[in-house]
Amino acid sequence: GENVEQHPSTLSVQEGDSAVIKCTYSDSASNYFPWYKQELGKGPQLIIDIRSNVGEKKDQRIAVTLNKTAKHFSLHITETQPEDSAVYFCASSGNTGKLIFGQGTTLQVKP
Amino acid sequence: DSGVTQTPKHLITATGQRVTLRCSPRSGDLSVYWYQQSLDQGLQFLIQYYNGEERAKGNILERFSAQQFPDLHSELNLSSLELGDSALYFCASSSRPSGAGDTQYFGPGTRLTVL
Numbered sequence: 001g002e003n004v005e006q007h008p009s010t011l012s013v014q015e016g017d018s019a020v021i022k023c024t025y026s027d028s029a030s031n032y033f034p035w036y037k038q039e040l041g042k043g044p045q046l047i048i049d050i051r052s053n054v055g056e057k058k059d060q061r062i063a064v065t066l067n068k069t070a071k072h073f074s075l076h077i078t079e080t081q082p083e084d085s086a087v088y089f090c091a092s093s094g095n096t097g098k099l100i101f102g103q104g105t106t107l108q109v110k111p
Numbered sequence: 112d113s114g115v116t117q118t119p120k121h122l123i124t125a126t127g128q129r130v131t132l133r134c135s136p137r138s139g140d141l142s143v144y145w146y147q148q149s150l151d152q153g154l155q156f157l158i159q160y161y162n163g164e165e166r167a168k169g170n171i172l173e174r175f176s177a178q179q180f181p182d183l184h185s186e187l188n189l190s191s192l193e194l195g196d197s198a199l200y201f202c203a204s205s206s207r208p209s210g211a212g213d214t215q216y217f218g219p220g221t222r223l224t225v226l
Contacts, residue, residue, distance in 0.1 A: 032212040043113065043201055043217035044154070051212055089154060096167045097142070097205065097213060101154040 002027045006090050006102025014110050019077045021105045023090035030092040033073045038087045080109045115204050115218035123224045129190040132221045134202030142205045143185040149198040192225045
């Protein structure tokens with residue numbers, strides 16, 4: 001069935017370093033890949049997304065890359081700040097719009 | 112603030128009871144999605160409605176049902192509650208009917224505790 005694997009489950013970096021989170025999806029029909037940030041007690045907040053006709057997208061310190069052949073997509077955060085500390089979820093969807101989420105990565109940025 | 116509202120924020124109830132969770136989508140959005148977030152299952156899609164009609168169904172239990180009203184707000188009804196139903200329930204909204212490739216904006220969630 002549809003599945004999204006996300007690694008690592010926890011990630012600790014020093015402030016100013018980069019963080020990379022990787023996801024692999026199983027459904028070849030997937031064509032939309034959003035990333036969400038979830039802070040404690042809040043709902044998931046979209047931070048960046050990419051569609052299957054694009055290989056890379058960047059928004060300030062955040063970038064996402066997509067390799068459709070390998071069914072991989074990754075989130076890159078540069079110059080991390082303490083306020084980047086949160087749980088990050090990758091997701092994929094195909095033609096129905098139903099989002100299949102990864103298990104989440106808890107990112108800790110140490111000052 | 113995503114513009115999606117959910118009430119109540121917290122709900123504590125007993126096994127066997129029935130509860131109703133409410134969601135109002137962003138202004139202009141016609142699609143509403145319900146997701147369940149638990150520690151062991153992660154974030155899982157339950158059901159989608161578009162303009163009052165059911166569009167997609169996920170791993171939603173038969174004890175759970177939902178509907179979308181003419182004013183586009185949606186309600187998720189959970190009945191015969193079990194301890195394992197304790198979770199965060201999120202509503203999301205988007206503008207397109209199929210939702211394919213459309214950004215979904217999530218509400219703050221309802222935390223359900225079943226004792």
